[in-house]
Amino acid sequence: MNATNTQEVTNNVQYMKPVGKGSLWRKVYKNRALYLFISPFYILFLIFGLFPIFFSLYLSFHKWSGLGKMEFVGLKQFTYLLTDTTFWQSVGNTFAIWFLSTIPMLFGALVIAFLLNTPLLKFKGFYRTAFFVTNVTSIVAVTIIFKSIFGNHFGLLNYVFTMIGLNPVEWLNSGILIKVVIASMVIWRWTGYNAIIYLAGLQSIPNTLYEAAKIDGANLVQMFFHITIPLLRPIILFTVLMTTIGSMQLFTEPQVLLGNSGGVGGAGVTITMYMYKQAFVDNQYGYASAVSWVLFGIIALFSLLNWKIVQKTGAK
């Protein structure tokens, strides 16, 4: 069976190559309806995906305010970018928020998934819905609500702080605390989402593994670190990657929370927000395009790095 299959495949290849274009085109023509069915994606991608990417590369070598002539400046905008401290500040801000949000979020998600995976747990559906509902709430709404919770003077959290004898904190007047507030919104919105993904992964781990561990006298914490985490590695890797890519593109939270200025000293300006400001506030379309390419490079590099690190630590 297998042998005939391979033979058939080789036959096919031989048949298709020498006979050449005529029969291939006939095949394509015969299936023209099928190409029509899948064509919308490729047409739209050409127009709104591929063309803009080349256009953006072109723009990044030009100075252009959107009106009048484009001025070719070569790599100047990229070299300027390297020395642009506000840009590097936005890179630093983005990474700081990424760091503050990713670890607590993914760890929290793992714990929730682990708890929800308890056999015969009651109200599982309720819990899943309650944890996930944060993710269908719009980021604009979340930010507006969190802004009032973390208000400098009349925020709810400061009220609670005063009640338990702590000093109120001016959350939005400190560069670091601004990032904490933004990270807390990311954590709130995405922990349930990641928990649901982990839960799906956990359900593929056979219960017998846990039972065997229990017989060997392992406790819950040991099971969590020695069974759950190692077996979930590929899924954890996936969520780390997705979270990283998402964090690098953060925009709505800081923009709605702090406005286009990005808060005190620009402490909340992320890379995407910086790009947005360059393009749509300052009309520097060429420079904004250069920023988007550097952002792309950072995402690619950082994803790769993440991938390597998670793979290495998992392999031990």
Place this chain on the structure above:
Amino acid sequence: MNGKFSRLKNIALHFLLLIGVFISIFPFYWLIVMSTNKTSDILKFPPKLIFGNEFFTNINNVLQNVDFFKSFLNTLFVSTTSAVAILFFCSLAGFTFAKFQFPGKKILFTLLLITMMIPSQLSFVPSYIMISKMGWVNTFPALIIPGLANAFGIFWMKQYSEEAIHDSLLDAGRLDGCNHFRLYWNIGLPILRPAFAFLGIFSFISVWNDYLWPLVVLNDPAKYTLQVTLSQLNGIYNTDYGLVMAGTLLATLPLIIIFMFVSRQFISGIAAGAIKD
């Protein structure tokens, strides 16, 4: 003894989970508190922590300051149209990739997967320039068309079609003389219905909540979507909490209600989509 221990453990388990639920639900509670109270009651120390009865006053203030109803209809229109069109184009393409053979299929599908990895920021600025050159600023096509045929939806529909639709059914259809489109329409569509529920609601929610793109391509308040209107409200009336929160509540509630009805299928859809990747 053992029974007592496991009962304790059970209580501890629910206790931990309920802490999580509290964190998750509290902002919604606080949103309702704020939108049902006078701003002065929220901003005093101690603030009012329970529901009030100023909701309709606050709503009235929203409606007097912005055309909230218009934004609502705009959003509803854009989200619904997008979702329906996405369902059609993605299911047709996904079904085609899953169930038919044609030259170049592998390469085309790989290309599609690669496009999923390109961050949208890269094409963001030029897309806006194109939209403005096309005269699409302040139009709904600018919001609907670019997102119509998305790679994720096609990928999702392909996976689902492969699992759910048996080739024998399609063979029977061919014997009855169905052409490719009939096979999709008469045999594929009815079987794909559960996948439609997920992708449809997923797309609807994503478009409803989208902010950056509408913010850029819309500058006429009559065309604003809810998220843009909300952000404007927040920027302009930021001292009037009651007003801003009432608007936020109104803009958020429809999605939460929809989600409550479909949460089960929706959540398993999200999980399945992620695990398959």
